[in-house]
Structure formats: C-alpha cells, structure tokens
Amino acid sequence: MARQALKTQASRNAAILQRTHMIALGVHGFHLLLRFTFVRRSFWAYLLLSFPSLLIQFWFERVGRPTYVDGVNGKELKRAGEDLEAKGLTEWMWDVVYWSWGCIVLTTLLGDWAWWFFAVIPLYSAWLAYTTFTGARQGLMGGGGAMPAEGASSGAQSKRQQKMEKRGGQKMQYR
Structure with a gap:
C-alpha cells in the first residue's frame, strides 16, 4: 500500500490522457475526412485554430503522463x-481544449464562418483576468465582505433578536 495516492493519481492521469487522445483523434479525423471528401474548408484556419488545443494536449502529455521504471517486482x-x-x-487549459474541439466540429458542420466562435476564448480569458484582478484589489483594500465595525449595525437581526421582538419583549435600538 506504499504510495497508494501516487498510484491512484498515475492511473487517473493515464485514463484522462487516453480519453483525451481518443476524443481528439475522433474530432480531427471527422473534420479532415469531411474536408477531403465532401466540402472544402479553409485548411490554414483549421491548422491555426487547432494549434492551441494540440499544444495544450502535448503539454498535458508531457507533465501528466506517469513514468515507470523496471524494478525488482516488475514495473515501479x-x-x-x-x-x-x-x-x-489547468482547468482553464481544459476549457480551451474543449472549446477548440467544439469549434472544429461546428466548422465542419456549419462552414468556415463558425471559426468566429473561437473568439470566445480570449474574451473569456480577459473576463477571468478582470474578475480575478478586481477581487484581489478589493481584498487588498479591505473591501469585499468585511465584517461591520464594532457597534455598527448591519441591518440584519439574529434569530434570537427577532424572537424577542416578536414576543414584545426587549426591543433592540440601533443608532
């Protein structure tokens, strides 16, 4: 049972990479088959816009593939x-890969104008960067969900305070 977590991660990574390569082969094969047999699509646009997903898949293969060595008890x-x-x-890179596959399928089925859907990736990245930056800036400036100062009222009552006022008992006065 030594290093069980590493063995689990290695098997999970191998399965993810296998599934990713099979889907990529299917998507790219579908596009190329239809491109060379039925309809003419822009090959340069296909190469240019599928390059990011292929690059990311290569990167995942490089950093995520488990490596084994021959040991006394077989492969270790x-x-x-x-x-x-x-x-x-990593999550963002998976989003780019999935969106690229979707754009390739849409381009295959609908035509070359569907490559414009690929513009969503830079827009999404800019939006993520903006929200991350503004959230970090608010956190550094002391804003964003800070508790009210001592003695200040937030306007909300606790359940105990609500029950007391409902019974006509002690009423809280806020200043």
Whole structure:
C-alpha cells in the first residue's frame, strides 16, 4: 500500500490522457475526412485554430503522463505526473481544449464562418483576468465582505433578536 495516492493519481492521469487522445483523434479525423471528401474548408484556419488545443494536449502529455521504471517486482512507479484535474490554470487549459474541439466540429458542420466562435476564448480569458484582478484589489483594500465595525449595525437581526421582538419583549435600538 506504499504510495497508494501516487498510484491512484498515475492511473487517473493515464485514463484522462487516453480519453483525451481518443476524443481528439475522433474530432480531427471527422473534420479532415469531411474536408477531403465532401466540402472544402479553409485548411490554414483549421491548422491555426487547432494549434492551441494540440499544444495544450502535448503539454498535458508531457507533465501528466506517469513514468515507470523496471524494478525488482516488475514495473515501479517513478513519477505520477502532475494532477490533470487541478483548479486554476489547468482547468482553464481544459476549457480551451474543449472549446477548440467544439469549434472544429461546428466548422465542419456549419462552414468556415463558425471559426468566429473561437473568439470566445480570449474574451473569456480577459473576463477571468478582470474578475480575478478586481477581487484581489478589493481584498487588498479591505473591501469585499468585511465584517461591520464594532457597534455598527448591519441591518440584519439574529434569530434570537427577532424572537424577542416578536414576543414584545426587549426591543433592540440601533443608532
């Protein structure tokens, strides 16, 4: 049971990478098959706009693929790879890959004008950067959900205060 968490992550990463490669093969194969047999689509647009997803998949393969070495008891885990289900940048990179696949399928089915859907990625990235920056700025400036100062009223009553006022008992006065 030694290093069970690493073994679990290694098997999960291998399964994720296998599934990713099979989906990518299906999406790109579908596009190229229809492009070369039925309809003519812009090949340069396809290459240019599928490049980010292919680059990200290569990066995931590089950092996420577990490596094994020959040991006394057969293959032993040397490195489990980075967590491919991590939050933050990894999650954003998965979004880019999925959106790229969707744009490739839409372009295959609807035509070259569907490549304009790819413009959502920079807009989404700009929105994420803006909200992250403004949230961090509010946190640094002391805003954003800070508790009211001592003696100041937030306008909300606790359940105990509400029950007391309902019974006609002691009423709270706020200044």
